[in-house]
Amino acid sequence: MNPKAIHNRITEMTGVDYPIFQAPMGWIARAQLASAVSNSGAMGIIETSSGEFDAIKGEVAKMHDLTDKPFGMNVALAFVKGTNVIDFVIEQGIKFVTTSSGSPNLCTRQFQEAGIKVFHVVPTLDMALKALDAGVDGLVVEGGEGGGFKNPQPVATMVLLPLIRERTEVPIIAAGGICDGATMAAAFAMGAEGVQLGTAMLSCTDSPVHPNWKNAIYQGKETDTVFLNQQGRPALRAMRTERTGELELLGQFQPFEHMANILDLYFGGDLEAAIPLTGQVMGRIHEARSAADIVTSTMTGFYQSLSRLDASYGQ
Structure with missing residues (x-):
C-alpha cells in the first residue's frame, strides 16, 4: 500500500502526490532517473546545465514515453549564458521549473507568462529576498551540507531554513542534508512544504552514474x-x-x-x-535502493516521525 499523499501548496502547484524533488544534476538528471522518480509519485527533474540541448530535448521526449506523471526542468543560469534556454524550456511543455546559479530576474516573468511555476534556489536570506522581488512562486532553500556548487559562505539547513521561513510566505522546498523521512519531517517542522534529494538519488539504482561512485558513497x-x-x-x-x-x-x-x-x-x-x-x-547512505523505494520509505518515515513526536509530545 502506498503512503498517503500530501496536500499542500507545493503538491497543488505541481500535481505530485509527494513533495519530494530529485536534484537537477548535470548529465545525470535525465529520463532514466527522472522518470523513475516521477513514476513513484514524486517530482523528477531534467537538467539543462550540461548545455546539450539536442540531447535534453530527446530526454524530454523519453519522459513523455516513460511516465504520464508530472516532471520539471532546471535552468542553471550561469551554465547556459548566451543560449536560448528560456525559449527552449518553454517549448518542452513542462509546468514546473527550478532556476539557480544566477538572477531569477532573467527568466521568471517569461516562464510565468507561459504558465510555468518558478522556484529559485537560494543559499542565503539576501538571495531569497531578491528572488521574491523577482516574483518567483517559491524557493528551494539549500543548505551548505548538500553536494555541488555552493555559496563560499555555507549556512547549514537547520539555520537557513527557519531564517528564510520567518521572513517569507512563499512555499519552500528544503535541500541539503535530506535523505529520509526523519530529515523530511525536520524540514517540515522548520517551515518547508517539500524536500529535494540529491546524493540519495545520485546513488540509487535508477541513477546512470558508474557503480564506482555509488559504492564510494555507500x-x-x-x-x-x-x-x-x-x-x-x-x-x-x-x-x-x-x-x-x-x-x-x-x-x-x-x-x-x-x-x-x-x-x-x-x-x-x-x-x-x-x-x-x-x-x-x-555518511547515511549505505546500500543500493531504487528511486521508488527511496520515495516510499521517505514518506513512510515522514509519517512515522510525525506520529512518534505526537505520541511523545502531543497535547
Whole structure:
C-alpha cells in the first residue's frame, strides 16, 4: 500500500502526490532517473546545465514515453549564458521549473507568462529576498551540507531554513542534508512544504552514474566530503578523493579546469578524473535502493516521525 499523499501548496502547484524533488544534476538528471522518480509519485527533474540541448530535448521526449506523471526542468543560469534556454524550456511543455546559479530576474516573468511555476534556489536570506522581488512562486532553500556548487559562505539547513521561513510566505522546498523521512519531517517542522534529494538519488539504482561512485558513497562516512574553493566562486562540496584532498589545501582555484573530464567520472567510474560532487548525507547512505523505494520509505518515515513526536509530545 502506498503512503498517503500530501496536500499542500507545493503538491497543488505541481500535481505530485509527494513533495519530494530529485536534484537537477548535470548529465545525470535525465529520463532514466527522472522518470523513475516521477513514476513513484514524486517530482523528477531534467537538467539543462550540461548545455546539450539536442540531447535534453530527446530526454524530454523519453519522459513523455516513460511516465504520464508530472516532471520539471532546471535552468542553471550561469551554465547556459548566451543560449536560448528560456525559449527552449518553454517549448518542452513542462509546468514546473527550478532556476539557480544566477538572477531569477532573467527568466521568471517569461516562464510565468507561459504558465510555468518558478522556484529559485537560494543559499542565503539576501538571495531569497531578491528572488521574491523577482516574483518567483517559491524557493528551494539549500543548505551548505548538500553536494555541488555552493555559496563560499555555507549556512547549514537547520539555520537557513527557519531564517528564510520567518521572513517569507512563499512555499519552500528544503535541500541539503535530506535523505529520509526523519530529515523530511525536520524540514517540515522548520517551515518547508517539500524536500529535494540529491546524493540519495545520485546513488540509487535508477541513477546512470558508474557503480564506482555509488559504492564510494555507500562506503563513505559523514566526514568524507570536502568544501572547496571557499575563497573563490563557485565553492563546491565534493567527495574526498586524492584530487579533492589536494584542492582542499588551495584557498582558491578554477573549478572548471578540474571538470573537463567529468564524464569519465560520471560514467567511466574514474573518481580522480574530476570533482565528484557529493553531499554530507553520503555518511547515511549505505546500500543500493531504487528511486521508488527511496520515495516510499521517505514518506513512510515522514509519517512515522510525525506520529512518534505526537505520541511523545502531543497535547
